[in-house]
Amino acid sequence: MGWSDAVRVSSHPASAYTELAREPEPDRFLELPLLAALLLGIVFAVADAGRPSLRLVAGCAVAWSFVPALQIASVAASWLAFARRRLSLRRAIHLHFLGHLPWSLWVIALAAIASATAPQHEADLWKLLFATVAVPFLWSRAIGWHFFRRVYGLGQGGAVLASLFHLAIVLGSILGFFLVTGQLGPRILGRQ
Amino acid sequence: MRNARTIAAALVIAGVAAGTAADRLPETRPLSRGGYLVLQADLHVHSFLGDGTLWPWDLALEARRHGLDAIAITNHNQILAARLGRWLAPRLGGALVVAGEEITAPRYHLIAVGIDRTIGWREGPARAIEEVHARGGAAIAAHPTRFFWPGWDDAALRSLDGAEVCHPLTYYQGPEHLRVFFSRFKSENPGGAAIGSSDWHVFGSLGLCRTFVFAHEASERGLVEAVRSGRTVAYDVKGVPHGDAALVALLGTPPAPPIEPPAQAFLALAGRICALAGMAGLCLFRSSRRS
Numbered sequence: 001m002g003w004s005d006a007v008r009v010s011s012h013p014a015s016a017y018t019e020l021a022r023e024p025e026p027d028r029f030l031e032l033p034l035l036a037a038l039l040l041g042i043v044f045a046v047a048d049a050g051r052p053s054l055r056l057v058a059g060c061a062v063a064w065s066f067v068p069a070l071q072i073a074s075v076a077a078s079w080l081a082f083a084r085r086r087l088s089l090r091r092a093i094h095l096h097f098l099g100h101l102p103w104s105l106w107v108i109a110l111a112a113i114a115s116a117t118a119p120q121h122e123a124d125l126w127k128l129l130f131a132t133v134a135v136p137f138l139w140s141r142a143i144g145w146h147f148f149r150r151v152y153g154l155g156q157g158g159a160v161l162a163s164l165f166h167l168a169i170v171l172g173s174i175l176g177f178f179l180v181t182g183q184l185g186p187r188i189l190g191r192q
Numbered sequence: 193m194r195n196a197r198t199i200a201a202a203l204v205i206a207g208v209a210a211g212t213a214a215d216r217l218p219e220t221r222p223l224s225r226g227g228y229l230v231l232q233a234d235l236h237v238h239s240f241l242g243d244g245t246l247w248p249w250d251l252a253l254e255a256r257r258h259g260l261d262a263i264a265i266t267n268h269n270q271i272l273a274a275r276l277g278r279w280l281a282p283r284l285g286g287a288l289v290v291a292g293e294e295i296t297a298p299r300y301h302l303i304a305v306g307i308d309r310t311i312g313w314r315e316g317p318a319r320a321i322e323e324v325h326a327r328g329g330a331a332i333a334a335h336p337t338r339f340f341w342p343g344w345d346d347a348a349l350r351s352l353d354g355a356e357v358c359h360p361l362t363y364y365q366g367p368e369h370l371r372v373f374f375s376r377f378k379s380e381n382p383g384g385a386a387i388g389s390s391d392w393h394v395f396g397s398l399g400l401c402r403t404f405v406f407a408h409e410a411s412e413r414g415l416v417e418a419v420r421s422g423r424t425v426a427y428d429v430k431g432v433p434h435g436d437a438a439l440v441a442l443l444g445t446p447p448a449p450p451i452e453p454p455a456q457a458f459l460a461l462a463g464r465i466c467a468l469a470g471m472a473g474l475c476l477f478r479s480s481r482r483s
Contacts, residue, residue: 004197004478035474042204042467044245045211047395049254051460052208052467053215059247063240104475108468115464119397123364181243182268183296186313 006101010139013099013146020095021087021151029090032097033068036104040064043107047114071097074169082162083152095151099143102136141167200473207467214459217253217285218450222261226442228406228423231415233262234399236294236303236334236356236389239277242267245394248277252286258399259449262415264292264305271310278412290412294334295320299343301334303356303389306416317348325351330419332387335359336373349377353420354385358401361391362429374434385419386434388426401426404435404443 008016041061045052048060072093079092110129117125144166148159178184223230238244239251246254248265255263265274274291281289292305297313302320304311307329311320321331333344333355344352357374358367377384388401406423407414418424425435425443433440452460 002478004476007476038204039471039475042207042471044394046464046468048246048398049257050396050464051214052211052463054208054212055215055253056246056250057208057211057467059250060245063245063247101475105472108472108475112464112468114395117396119360119395119400120363122360122395122397122400125395178243182270183243185269186297 006098006104009095009098009143010101013143014150017095017146017150020098021091025088025091026094029094032094032100033072036068036071036097036100037061037065039104039107040067043111047111050115068097070169070173071100074166074173077169078148078152078162078166081165082148082154082158086153087151092151096147099140099147102139102143106132106136195479196473196477197479200470200477203466203470203473205470207463207465207470209463210459210466211463214456214463216456217256218259218452220256220259220261220450222410223443223447225406225444228408228418228442229410229414230443231261231288231405231407231410231418232259232399232447233264233290233403233405233415234258234260234390234392234401235262235264235290235292235305235332235387235403235419236266236359237263237392237398238267238294239265239273241273241276242270243393244273248273248289249280249284249286251392251398252277252281252289253284254398255287256285257450259447260287260399260402261410262288262290262405263398264290264303266292266294266303266305268294268296269310269313271307288410288412288415290415292329295324297343300336300340300348303332303334303387304329305332305419306330306412317344318351321348321351321353328416330354330385330416332356332385332389332419333373333377334389335361335370335391337361337365337369341373344373346380349380352377352381352384354387354422354424356387356389356401357434358388358426358428359391360397360400363400367428367430367432371428383422385422385424386426387419387424388428399449401429404439404446406439406442 041057042052044060045056075093075096079089148154148162239248265277267273271293277289278291290305295302295313300317304324307327311323324331330353355374355377357370388403390397390400392398404425405418407418425439
């Protein structure tokens, strides 16, 4: 039994990414995005209904697969801008998804707590969510920094630029989600 | 443990199998009181294709598990998911789905239930309510906390059909804001309906606040007619009933949501522990073949 590459990347991102960037091309570069979709399916089924039934897991995984799809799009955009001559897109996607462990563990923990929380205390769940979300966010930003430095081979300035570019895509996607789902438009545009 | 990842994958499969075995719906039937069908309804629910996390048809099935006879899917400023849910839910054995919209404007949020197309948010509340009525629907003030009070003028309150007096917000803010608004609404519109809604997006609060609707028939039309006629009862967070006193008396002690049989509850618990532990294992451990 050994730790996964995701654990190596999360605990020692600089050395892990340096080593992993030298390894052969991954055979199944969509394995980790698909695992992320399955994780979202299970997490939402458990948090919402308290049971990971096939119906709920499949439904939630399909519904929320736009999240890993957007992640792939964001990697593709940064790869095009910064690293298309250095490594393949398949490898960039695989190595980038290895850095998702902080978010994965956070959503698993949150789903476990949510499924054990009475609905009357849902406000406490939101407090917990907002109180802890900085941990996976900052941790994954640190991993992302090393991804851009070691995998894309960028200098400090380039890594700052790539990090900001990636962050803009992620935050833009979140903004886009709330625009598409109809509640942000009136706040931005409306007077009524 | 030679291959922790294989064990993790087996745990995920076992978890989903247990969760699927626990996925049985209770037999529910609307109450009957004084010649009315008393529909337990959650008239403010968000689904996927909006900012809710479950598909509309899954919500209709989950609603039945929570003892609800009807839900209104009310995504922000759109009714696509609601129409999809309304079409699919009866085919899958889910609760009655009423097409709705949360008309989301900067200064007021208005639930429109029983409408056939999207209603814009740019008009004031009185004009929006007029349009809801023209489309055959009922109009309900959504979570009218102090922030939203300035958006509601007396003319709007007079044409409004109902106001939320129970909402999950009140579990930590207290019921005062919604009670004050409801009193103001009732003084302008004495026949107005008391509404309890969960404003569900995520987690397990579907049906936490609900409305007992005294309808002549278990249909979208029957539900909308009852709300527009003010034939509802809702209990606020302190257990105080709101609505016509005769209907409160007719309802008697409100029925508790169905309790899951112990075997089913155990399977659900085992399922979520296995599935979450398995997913954590898949993230943390590598296959022994690769080490």
